[in-house]
Amino acid sequence: MNYNKLADMLFPNVTNTPEFYESKFIQRKLPNNAQVTRMAPSPTGFIHLGNLYSALADERIAHKNGGVFYLRIEDTDEKRKVDGAVELIIDTLRYFDIEFDEGAGFDENEETNAYGPYFQRQRVDIYHTYAKNLVAKGLAYPCFCTEEELDAVRKTQEEQKELTGYYGKYAACRELTMEEIEANLLAKKPYVLRLCSQGSPEKEITFVDAIKGEIKLPENIHDIVLLKRDGIPTYHFAHAIDDHLMRTTVVVRGGEWLASAPIHYELFHLLGFKMPKYAHTAHLMKIDEETGGKRKLSKRKDPELSLDYYKKDGYHPYCMKVYLMTLLNSNFEEWHEKFADKDINEFPFSIDKMNQSGALFDKDKLHNICKNELSKLSENEVYDFLYQWASDYEPTNKEIWFADKEKMLSILRLYMGVGMKRRRKDLVYAKQIFELFSYFFDGSKMQEKDSFKLDIDEVHAILTKYLESYNHTDDNSIWFNKLKDIADSLGYASDMKAYKASPEKFKGNVSDVAEVIRIAVTGRANTPDLWTIVHIMGEAQMRERIETVL
RNA sequence: GGCUAAUUGGUCAAGCGGUUAAGACGCCGCCCUCUCACGGCGGAAACAGGGGUUCGAUUCCCCUAUUAGCUACCA
Numbered sequence: 213m214n215y216n217k218l219a220d221m222l223f224p225n226v227t228n229t230p231e232f233y234e235s236k237f238i239q240r241k242l243p244n245n246a247q248v249t250r251m252a253p254s255p256t257g258f259i260h261l262g263n264l265y266s267a268l269a270d271e272r273i274a275h276k277n278g279g280v281f282y283l284r285i286e287d288t289d290e291k292r293k294v295d296g297a298v299e300l301i302i303d304t305l306r307y308f309d310i311e312f313d314e315g316a317g318f319d320e321n322e323e324t325n326a327y328g329p330y331f332q333r334q335r336v337d338i339y340h341t342y343a344k345n346l347v348a349k350g351l352a353y354p355c356f357c358t359e360e361e362l363d364a365v366r367k368t369q370e371e372q373k374e375l376t377g378y379y380g381k382y383a384a385c386r387e388l389t390m391e392e393i394e395a396n397l398l399a400k401k402p403y404v405l406r407l408c409s410q411g412s413p414e415k416e417i418t419f420v421d422a423i424k425g426e427i428k429l430p431e432n433i434h435d436i437v438l439l440k441r442d443g444i445p446t447y448h449f450a451h452a453i454d455d456h457l458m459r460t461t462v463v464v465r466g467g468e469w470l471a472s473a474p475i476h477y478e479l480f481h482l483l484g485f486k487m488p489k490y491a492h493t494a495h496l497m498k499i500d501e502e503t504g505g506k507r508k509l510s511k512r513k514d515p516e517l518s519l520d521y522y523k524k525d526g527y528h529p530y531c532m533k534v535y536l537m538t539l540l541n542s543n544f545e546e547w548h549e550k551f552a553d554k555d556i557n558e559f560p561f562s563i564d565k566m567n568q569s570g571a572l573f574d575k576d577k578l579h580n581i582c583k584n585e586l587s588k589l590s591e592n593e594v595y596d597f598l599y600q601w602a603s604d605y606e607p608t609n610k611e612i613w614f615a616d617k618e619k620m621l622s623i624l625r626l627y628m629g630v631g632m633k634r635r636r637k638d639l640v641y642a643k644q645i646f647e648l649f650s651y652f653f654d655g656s657k658m659q660e661k662d663s664f665k666l667d668i669d670e671v672h673a674i675l676t677k678y679l680e681s682y683n684h685t686d687d688n689s690i691w692f693n694k695l696k697d698i699a700d701s702l703g704y705a706s707d708m709k710a711y712k713a714s715p716e717k718f719k720g721n722v723s724d725v726a727e728v729i730r731i732a733v734t735g736r737a738n739t740p741d742l743w744t745i746v747h748i749m750g751e752a753q754m755r756e757r758i759e760t761v762l
Numbered sequence: 763g764g765c766u767a768a769u770u771g772g773u774c775a776a777g778c779g780g781u782u783a784a785g786a787c788g789c790c791g792c793c794c795u796c797u798c799a800c801g802g803c804g805g806a807a808a809c810a811g812g813g814g815u816u817c818g819a820u821u822c823c824c825c826u827a828u829u830a831g832c833u834a835c836c837a
Contacts, residue, residue, distance in 0.1 A: 252837095253837095254836085254837060286837070288836090288837080289836055289837065355835095359835085362834090362835090370763080373763070373764085374764095375764070375765090375833085376764085376833065377833075402835095404835050406835095424767075424768095427766085427767085428766095429765085429766070430765075430766095434833095436834095437834085437835050439835085440835040441835055442835085444835090446834090446835070446836085446837090447836075447837050466831090466837095467767075467768095467830080467831060467832095468830095468831050468832065468837090469831095469832090469837090470766070470767070470831075470832080471765075471766060471767090471831065471832035471833075472832070472833095492767090494767095494768085494830090495830080495831090538774075538775095538786085539774075542774080542775055542776075543775095543776085545774090545775090545785085545786065546776095546785075546786085549786090567774090567775090568767085568768065571773090571774065571775090572773060572774075573773095574773050574774065574787070574788090576773075576787055576788055577773070577774065577786080577787045577788085578787095579787090580786085580787055580788085581787090583799095587800090627799090629799080629800070632800080633800085633801085634799095634800050634801060635799095635800070636798090636799050636800055637799065637800065638798085638799060638800095692796070695796070696796090699796095708795080708796085721796085722796050723795085723796045723797060724796090724797095725796080726796040726797065727796080727797060729796095730796085730797065730798095736797095736798090737797060737798080738797055738798035738799080739797075739798065739799095740797095740798070740799070741796090741798095742796075742797085
C-alpha cells in the first residue's frame with residue numbers, strides 16, 4: 213500500500229506540514245513551575261457548579277505560579293452550539309472572580325490569541341494536516357462502514373460476549389486495498405478516518421495521574437474515529453492536537469475521561485507529542501432523593517446545579533468560591549482560618565490535595581461559610597452587594613428597601629453586630645437576608661411569623677403598660693429597666709436569678725415580657741436587640757404596630 | 763456483561779504499619795443571656811465485609827459488596 217498516495221488522495225488540499233505548526237506555536241516562555249491549563253467547554257450555553265468547580269482548579273493551578281489559563285471552545289458537536297455561549301462563560305466565571313489570560317473571547321490580533329484559533333471548528337486545517345501525516349505513515353485509514361454495519365458487528369460481539377468495538381479482525385476497512393478505497397472514494401461514499409491502533413490487549417500502559425496517582429490501564433486497541441464523516445475531529449483527536457499545540461501542561465478534566473486515557477496515550481505517542489500531566493477530578497455529587505443513593509449532580513434533575521440558582525437567591529460569589537475551595541483542597545479551610553487576613557488566592561493550592569472521590573454538595577456547610585464570610589465584611593460592602601442583587605432580582609422592592617440608605621446601613625450594622633465584641637452571623641444570602649428583617653419595611657401588611665405564648669389579657673396588660681411608660685429618649689439601660697418594672701408590677705420576675713431559684717413564685721420572667729413586645733413590634737420572637745430595632749424604625753412605627761395588636 | 767476507580771461518623775475530611783482514629787458542618791446538652799445570634803464548655807457519632815502478609819493493620823495484597831465512570835461518527 214502506498215500510504216503517501218492515499219494521504220494525497222484523502223487530503224488533496226492540505227499543503228501544510230506538522231513542522232509548520234510546530235514552529236508556529238513554539239514552547240511558551242514561562243517561569244519555572246508555571247503551568248498552562250485550560251477550560252474547554254462545549255458551547256451549550258450552560259455552565260454549572262461542576263464547571264465552576266473544575267474551572268477554579270484550573271485557574272488556581274495556573275495562576276499560583278504565574279502560568280496561563282485559557283479558554284478553548286470545543287464546538288465539534290454542532291448540535292450543541294448556542295449563540296452567545298462564549299460571553300456567558302466568560303461573564304459567569306468573572307462573576308466568581310475567575311479570569312482567563314487568553315483564548316476564546318479575546319481580541320484576535322492580540323498576544324492573548326497567539327496560540328489560536330481557540331474554536332475547534334476554526335482549526336480543521338490543523339487537524340487535517342496531522343491526520344494526513346498519520347495516513348502517510350500508515351497509522352490512519354478511511355473507514356466506509358455504515359452505521360448499520362457497525363451495529364451488526366456490535367451485536368455479534370455482544371452475543372459472543374466479546375469486547376465490543378472496531379478493532380483487530382473486526383476492523384474491516386483496515387484491510388481495504390488501494391483499489392477498493394479509490395472506488396469507494398470515486399463513488400462518493402461517506403467515510404470517517406480511523407486510527408490504525410498499534411496497541412496490544414496484553415500490554416498495559418502506566419502513567420501518573422496528578423490526583424489519583426499511578427494508574428495502570430490496558431493499551432488501547434480500538435481503531436477509534438479521528439475525523440468524523442464531516443471532517444470534524446472527535447474529542448480525542450482534537451484534545452491531542454490542541455493541548456499539544458497550545459502547550460497545555462496540565463489537563464484537568466472529569467474522571468469520566470480516565471477510561472479513555474489509553475486512547476490519548478497512544479495518540480500522543482503516535483503523533484510524537486509529549487504528554488501533558490493529567491489530573492482527573494471527581495465530580496460533585498448529591499443524594500438522590502428517589503433512591504437515597506449518592507449520584508453525580510445532573511443538569512436536568514438538579515436546579516441547584518445551575519449557577520443562576522445561586523445568583524437568584526443572592527449567594528455572594530466570594531462565599532461560593534470559598535466553599536468550592538474547601539471542597540477542592542482539603543487543607544484550605546484550616547489555612548483560611550489561620551490566615552484570615554490573607555487573600556484566598558495566596559493559598560498554596562496543590563493538585564495532589566485534591567479529592568479522589570466525589571464530594572457531596574453540602575448546603576449546610578455552604579451556609580455556614582456564607583455566615584462566616586459575610587460577617588467579616590463591612591456593612592458598606594454588604595450594602596453594595598445587596599443593592600446590586602435587589603436591582604437585578606427585586607427591582608420593585610428595591611425602591612422600598614433602599615429609599616433610606618442610612619436606615620438600611622443601621623439595620624445591617626444591627627444584624628451584623630458591627631460594634632459588638634463579636635459579630636453576629638445571621639446573614640446567609642440576599643433572599644434570606646431581606647426576609648430576616650422584612651418587618652422594617654412592610655408597614656401595616658406585616659405578618660406575624662411567631663405568635664404570643666401568653667394569653668390575650670396578659671399581652672394586653674404588658675403592651676399597655678409598655679406604651680404608657682415609653683419614652684423615646686431613654687437609653688438602652690433605662691429602657692430595659694422600665695421593662696423590668698413592668699415585669700415586677702405584673703408578677704413576672706425581673707431578676708433571672710430569683711426566677712431560677714423559685715420559678716413557681718412568678719408568672720414568668722422579663723424575657724416573657726420582652727417577648728411580647730418583640731412579637732408585637734417585629735412579628736417574630738427572635739430578633740437582635742429590641743431597643744435598637746425600635747430606634748431604627750422610629751417611635752411612630754413602633755406605636756402603630758403595638759396599637760394594631762391592641 | 764466487560765474494563766476502571768473509589769469506599770474513615772449523617773456530610774466534608776486528616777491519617778500514609780504501632781494514634782485515646784484530628785478538625786469542620788450538622789445534631790444534642792450545659793454556660794453566658796431580655797429572645798435570637800455570637801462566644802465558651804461538653805456529648806453522641808466512623809475505618810463496608812471476609813480472608814491473607816506482618817510481632818502488629820484504617821494504612822499493604824486478594825476476594826465479596828456497594829457506589830461512580832467508561833464501553834459512540836457526544837463531549
